[in-house]
Amino acid sequence: MKKLLSVLLALAMVLSMTAGAFAASLEGTYQLTIWVAEEIKDLTAQQIEAFNSSNEYGITIAANIEAVSEADAATSMITDVEAGADIFCFAQDQFARLVQAGALSSLGKQAAEIVRTSNDAGVVAAATSGDTLYAYPLTSDNGYFLYYDKSVIPEDHVDSMEAIIADCEAAQKYFAFEMGTSAWYNAAFFFATGCVSEWVTDDDGSFISVHDTFNSPEGLIAVKGMKKLVDSPFHLSSSDGASFASNAAAVVTGIWAYTTIESILGDNMGVTDLPSFEVDGVSYHLGSYNGCKLMGVKPQTDPVKGAAIHRLAQYLTGEACQMERFDARAWGPSNLAAQGSPAVQANPGLVALYTQNAYSVPQGQIHGSWWDIAKVIADDVKNATDEAGLQQALDNYYEKISSLFTMSDDEKTSWGVIGTCNSVDGFFYTDYNNESRSNWAEDIPMTADGSVWTTEPWLMEAGCEFKVRQGKSWDNAFPADNFKVEETGTYRVRFDADTCEVSLIPAE
Amino acid sequence: MIQSQKSETPSMKRHMGMKASSRISNTASYVVLVLISVIWLIPFVCILLQSFRCESTHQVGYIIPQKWGLDNYRNLFNTNFPRWYTNTLITALFAAVFQTIIVLCMSYTLSRFRFKMRKPLMQFMLILGMFPGMLSMIILYQVLKDLGMTQANSVPGLILVYIASSGMGYYVSKGFFDTISKSLDEAARIDGATRFQVLMKIILPLSKPIVIYTVLTAFMGPWGDFVFARYISFNVSAGMNAAVGLYGWLSQDQISKNYTMFCAGGVLVAVPVTILFMCLQRYYVEGVTGGAVKG
Structure with a gap:
């Protein structure tokens, strides 16, 4: 009898436990640490109160809110994920590092769907690695535009960089545009001429490859424009809004400087999109990065707690909370409905930012080393004395970018074909029919049979050129002069690694 | 100089000459010392003055506050x-x-x-x-x-x-x-x-x-x-x-x-x-x- 009773009791216990698990009730009180910027600390506390009283799951959050700037959060999280906050805000350039460090938990299917449909495409891309969404968009205002002093620069001059420089020089005042210390700002020139720098990450946040065209004829135009700016004695490499208080007449910076600049310039403050610069008679409108801030949730050992925290993060990044942040601190919303609201549309700073967005590039995932590699361009450009010097700046850049990807031994020893033969109109290689791929930028793979390497066949036009090279580097490349295709036709490229002989085999 | 002292300056006069020269070297060293201490003190003075500035809270291009007060300390x-x-x-x-x-x-x-x-x-x-x-x-x-x-x-x-x-x-x-x-x-x-x-x-x-x-x-x-x-x-x-x-x-x-x-x-x-x-x-x-x- 006793035995039976104990069995029954045990059964009842097990049943009650599984029942609880299936219902997956989120009801309960959760202790968490939240890191937000100082200026929204109090607001966030109020928003969590509102969440506690209004959410339908019965979640009560007891939050310990700490002020941690978005610039520092990622570094701290990576130092010690365990001791880090459960919810933290960060600038999007930290995203890849955080995914790699396992400091972000991915969004559930439903939440991801809501985030994708209700936010602008740029921020969704910024929070995505591979196909997985890892963070909630908080703002979409991390871009830059032009603030100027109306008493120095007339309104009809603000469309031309040259005119602004001339006005500044005439008034002996500075044009502040951060160059040698920040790739984020100096990339504006490259985007103006249509250069791209796109990085590809996989689901784990690792960088696989880059498509970068800064080292190109367009890139050369860009650095010529940059040269005009950095050569001016009244160029100041700074993005500090307070520069207006120390003799600047124009500053390129973001929405965060709005209140500071307004307090300095008062009615003389002008805001607009970036100007254009002119090279060889052609005008190029300066581009920009448009980025965002994201809110991340740390992976939790307790799945129920994890789900509850995700509910909170979803709430904090929803339309209502974004509007509250806009009202209190003028943070530009990423939520599409909030972006379209009349209040947001009436903010001159955000209007300038949105105007500039037409010329901007969404800041996707960017390799952490890129910032340091690219910012040097501006100093190299300043030191250059002629066009060869400018080209050298780009060459240096390209070499450093190329060395970022350490290859496996297989990749290092295998051969590939590179040249003009893979991008000419109407010509295609099975995987290489994408016309936007630049000349001399991508290697067509070859397969080995003993020491003989061959490609798949594709159509080549008479006159196009190529080389066969090893390990995507120029250390071993043949023939010494480019191989020229004499007759249009469909060929395989054949390379004999023993004799280093390159030949074309007409496809059967 | 030494020669002239030896040949024609009586001891009284030489004493005054020494006084004058020591005064010159003292002045020179004080000027140098004051200069050095000014350079050395500037950052501290700046911080002190900025802490009493009440008209604005951001960085500015001048040192002397336009409006003095203890607001910053109170805050x-x-x-x-x-x-x-x-x-x-x-x-x-x-x-x-x-x-x-x-x-x-x-x-x-x-x-x-x-x-x-x-x-x-x-x-x-x-x-x-x-x-x-x-x-x-x-x-x-x-x-x-x-x-x-x-x-x-x-x-x-x-x-x-x-x-x-x-x-x-x-x-x-x-x-x-x-x-x-x-x-x-x-x-x-x-x-x-x-x-x-x-x-x-x-x-x-x-x-x-x-x-x-x-x-x-x-x-x-x-x-x-x-x-x-x-x-x-x-x-x-x-x-x-x-x-x-x-x-x-x-x-x-x-x-x-x-x-x-x-x-x-x-x-x-x-x-x-x-x-x-x-x-x-x-x-x-x-x-x-x-x-x-x-x-």
């Missing part, structure tokens, strides 16, 4: 600054007391006692002292974290870290103790004093400068520490010291709002150290040099 008390200040003070005081006791005991032992491992121990500590302490930061962080002495509880953790290796800083005070004649000890011992009484009643009263020097350096270390304190407090405001907390106000989103308050905080941090130094300056110099001469 400090509406922030976490008092907490940071208390943390720093507690840490520094505890570190100063314990470190002084440990260092003085260590020095006394090594100066007066003769035991088997004395020389090897001193050599070992000399070598150990060359190991850069910053390298141990990460492992120390892990240890403290396991003990629950990081984040909000960082104050005991920091005290522990600051006093942990203090025994190795015995060099200066041991050098000073060595200069005090051993026959004093012996006399006291014959009269029945214990070793401890010798330290307390004979040695310490004779080495006031070195005690003060030890207290001062022990206080200064934790008072101005940033790197370690930042690491241990790990973004938790309640566990920060003044330097780490103030640094937070320099981030991009806060600097334009908190810059003048930052300066005010900086001034308040400097006040106790300045007062301490002014009062104890005399002993400090004696202490630094005292240990260097072996009698």
Whole structure:
């Protein structure tokens, strides 16, 4: 009898436990640490109160809110994920590092769907690695535009960089545009001429490859424009809004400087999109990065707690909370409905930012080393004395970018074909029919049979050129002069690694 | 010049000439000294003046405030600054007391006692002292974290870290103790004093400068520490010291709002150290040099 009773009791216990698990009730009180910027600390506390009283799951959050700037959060999280906050805000350039460090938990299917449909495409891309969404968009205002002093620069001059420089020089005042210390700002020139720098990450946040065209004829135009700016004695490499208080007449910076600049310039403050610069008679409108801030949730050992925290993060990044942040601190919303609201549309700073967005590039995932590699361009450009010097700046850049990807031994020893033969109109290689791929930028793979390497066949036009090279580097490349295709036709490229002989085999 | 003095200047005149030339060289050296001190003082004066600026809170291109006031100091008390200040003070005081006791005991032992491992121990500590302490930061962080002495509880953790290796800083005070004649000890011992009484009643009263020097350096270390304190407090405001907390106000989103308050905080941090130094300056110099001469 006793035995039976104990069995029954045990059964009842097990049943009650599984029942609880299936219902997956989120009801309960959760202790968490939240890191937000100082200026929204109090607001966030109020928003969590509102969440506690209004959410339908019965979640009560007891939050310990700490002020941690978005610039520092990622570094701290990576130092010690365990001791880090459960919810933290960060600038999007930290995203890849955080995914790699396992400091972000991915969004559930439903939440991801809501985030994708209700936010602008740029921020969704910024929070995505591979196909997985890892963070909630908080703002979409991390871009830059032009603030100027109306008493120095007339309104009809603000469309031309040259005119602004001339006005500044005439008034002996500075044009502040951060160059040698920040790739984020100096990339504006490259985007103006249509250069791209796109990085590809996989689901784990690792960088696989880059498509970068800064080292190109367009890139050369860009650095010529940059040269005009950095050569001016009244160029100041700074993005500090307070520069207006120390003799600047124009500053390129973001929405965060709005209140500071307004307090300095008062009615003389002008805001607009970036100007254009002119090279060889052609005008190029300066581009920009448009980025965002994201809110991340740390992976939790307790799945129920994890789900509850995700509910909170979803709430904090929803339309209502974004509007509250806009009202209190003028943070530009990423939520599409909030972006379209009349209040947001009436903010001159955000209007300038949105105007500039037409010329901007969404800041996707960017390799952490890129910032340091690219910012040097501006100093190299300043030191250059002629066009060869400018080209050298780009060459240096390209070499450093190329060395970022350490290859496996297989990749290092295998051969590939590179040249003009893979991008000419109407010509295609099975995987290489994408016309936007630049000349001399991508290697067509070859397969080995003993020491003989061959490609798949594709159509080549008479006159196009190529080389066969090893390990995507120029250390071993043949023939010494480019191989020229004499007759249009469909060929395989054949390379004999023993004799280093390159030949074309007409496809059967 | 010398020749002319020799040939025609009477002694009276030569005396005046010397006076004039010494006046010139004095003036010159004062000008140089004033120049150097101006250069040296500018940052401090700037911070002081900025802390009284009330018309705006961001960085500006001028030094003299347009509107003076104590707003920044008043505002400090509406922030976490008092907490940071208390943390720093507690840490520094505890570190100063314990470190002084440990260092003085260590020095006394090594100066007066003769035991088997004395020389090897001193050599070992000399070598150990060359190991850069910053390298141990990460492992120390892990240890403290396991003990629950990081984040909000960082104050005991920091005290522990600051006093942990203090025994190795015995060099200066041991050098000073060595200069005090051993026959004093012996006399006291014959009269029945214990070793401890010798330290307390004979040695310490004779080495006031070195005690003060030890207290001062022990206080200064934790008072101005940033790197370690930042690491241990790990973004938790309640566990920060003044330097780490103030640094937070320099981030991009806060600097334009908190810059003048930052300066005010900086001034308040400097006040106790300045007062301490002014009062104890005399002993400090004696202490630094005292240990260097072996009698």
